[in-house]
Amino acid sequence: MEPEIFINFKHYENAVGYSVEKLLNEFAGVDGQEKIYYCLAPLDLRLQEKFPGMKIFGQHVDSTGFGAYTGSISIESVKGIGIEGSLLNHSEKRLSKEIIEKTVKKAADLDFKIVLCVENLDEVKKYADLEPEYIAYEPPELIGGDISVSSSKPNIIEQASKICENKTKLLVGAGVKTRIDVETSLNLGATGVLIASGIIRNAKPINMLVSLLGNR
Numbered sequence: 001m002e003p004e005i006f007i008n009f010k011h012y013e014n015a016v017g018y019s020v021e022k023l024l025n026e027f028a029g030v031d032g033q034e035k036i037y038y039c040l041a042p043l044d045l046r047l048q049e050k051f052p053g054m055k056i057f058g059q060h061v062d063s064t065g066f067g068a069y070t071g072s073i074s075i076e077s078v079k080g081i082g083i084e085g086s087l088l089n090h091s092e093k094r095l096s097k098e099i100i101e102k103t104v105k106k107a108a109d110l111d112f113k114i115v116l117c118v119e120n121l122d123e124v125k126k127y128a129d130l131e132p133e134y135i136a137y138e139p140p141e142l143i144g145g146d147i148s149v150s151s152s153k154p155n156i157i158e159q160a161s162k163i164c165e166n167k168t169k170l171l172v173g174a175g176v177k178t179r180i181d182v183e184t185s186l187n188l189g190a191t192g193v194l195i196a197s198g199i200i201r202n203a204k205p206i207n208m209l210v211s212l213l214g215n216r
């Protein structure tokens with residue numbers, strides 16, 4: 001099975017604004033676009049129009065809808081510019097249970113895919129029944145580091161994949177840097193990985209993406 005690779009561009013300087021176009025231009029030439037998701041900052045989501053062959057996702061959405069909601073990123077507005085899904089509840093953008101439930105439900109009604117980020121097994125259990133499109137397990141202490149979730153938490157990944165079975169697809173993230181991390185995650189039952197610094201902070205981001213895909 002080919003892995004699904006979700007790249008979180010976060011708000012790194014080389015991955016927002018005009019700089020992100022340079023990165024997307026490079027990534028656009030990589031084979032296997034159907035399995036790659038580019039999670040961009042809100043102001044960059046309009047680039048979906050410029051890169052129609054790439055799957056651009058958001059990093060956060062609100063359940064507010066249209067109206068007097070200053071600062072909102074409504075699912076409706078994001079869908080309106082051709083975006084099909086978004087991360088939600090990332091460790092760097094945590095939400096209450098009430099808001100998560102409301103947003104996941106609204107997304108399902110609008111046929112919008114949610115990658116619901118969680119930090120531990122209890123949260124996998126708590127949220128799998130909401131049946132978001134994906135649950136992304138990311139232990140916060142490993143985010144941005146060099147120890148990967150697959151080498152550090154194999155048992156949790158395995159348990160999480162059992163909980164998610166027949167409900168939602170499991171992604172794992174934090175410290176992912178190598179093809180072996182990706183393969184180990186798949187062998188433990190994940191559908192793919194969520195990765196940021198391994199690609200975005202790499203001196204040659206495209207080479208890292210290609211090697212994670214196993215194309216080289």
Ligand code: G3P
Nearest residue numbers: 008143144174175196197
């Ligand atoms: O959303 C992905 C992320 O939080 C993992 O970050 O830098 O460890 O790949 P990183």
